[in-house]
Amino acid sequence: MYNSFSELRENCVECRKCGLCETRHNVVVGVGNENADVLFIGEGPGENEDLQGEPFVGRGGKLLDKMMNAVDLDRHKNIYIANIVKCRPPHNRDPKPEEQDMCIDWLRNQVRLINPKIIVCLGRISAQKLIKPDLRITKEHGLFFQKGEFLMMPMFHPAAILRNPNQKPDAFDDFLKLREKIKEVCPSTYEEI
Ligand code: URA
Numbered sequence: 001m002y003n004s005f006s007e008l009r010e011n012c013v014e015c016r017k018c019g020l021c022e023t024r025h026n027v028v029v030g031v032g033n034e035n036a037d038v039l040f041i042g043e044g045p046g047e048n049e050d051l052q053g054e055p056f057v058g059r060g061g062k063l064l065d066k067m068m069n070a071v072d073l074d075r076h077k078n079i080y081i082a083n084i085v086k087c088r089p090p091h092n093r094d095p096k097p098e099e100q101d102m103c104i105d106w107l108r109n110q111v112r113l114i115n116p117k118i119i120v121c122l123g124r125i126s127a128q129k130l131i132k133p134d135l136r137i138t139k140e141h142g143l144f145f146q147k148g149e150f151l152m153m154p155m156f157h158p159a160a161i162l163r164n165p166n167q168k169p170d171a172f173d174d175f176l177k178l179r180e181k182i183k184e185v186c187p188s189t190y191e192e193i
Helices: 005-012 047-052 059-070 097-114 124-130 158-163 165-185
Strands: 038-042 080-083 118-122 145-147 150-155
Touching: 005 097, 038 097, 038 124, 059 158, 059 165, 080 097, 097 124, 118 124, 118 165, 124 150, 150 165, 158 165
Parallel strands: 038 080, 038 118, 118 150
Antiparallel strands: 145 150
16 A cells, blocks of 8 residues: 555556566556546556556557547646556557456555546456456447446547547547536546646
């Protein structure tokens, strides 16, 4: 249990709990406003993220920023972005269940420190780990699930949208739904920008 983000980050960047530490260049802890009411959670770093130490900085990240900015969300102002695993799986394979299990305490600590109202799960891996194991992203994207004190929404992963551009209108619709929910449950998100 950590009492501050700086303490969490200091420890997280030294983590050697699973084999992913052998091949990583950087631990990708997260980016954004540590007091945000809206937390986005992806799957794990890719090549660009591993090299730069920041989540979603490749092509998918640019698309994510665009969609977020269209609904007045900004990674440097009113949201936070993290991943299920903090180190890049080699060749961008899916993180193994045991790697996710070894890493999840970092995310638990982040969630406890941030204390968001809304958690957006980007893609199947994140949504199945955090919402329910049998979640179907194609059917259930854009829906809100109440889990304990959090409202959770699965969305398409930006990399999936790049592979499948016909998902773009649905993906954008989900951002519009997110904006409405933010206005309802945490309108101050839009006062901070
Ligand atoms: N994909 C993810 O799920 N997370 C990142 O940070 C980058 C790509």
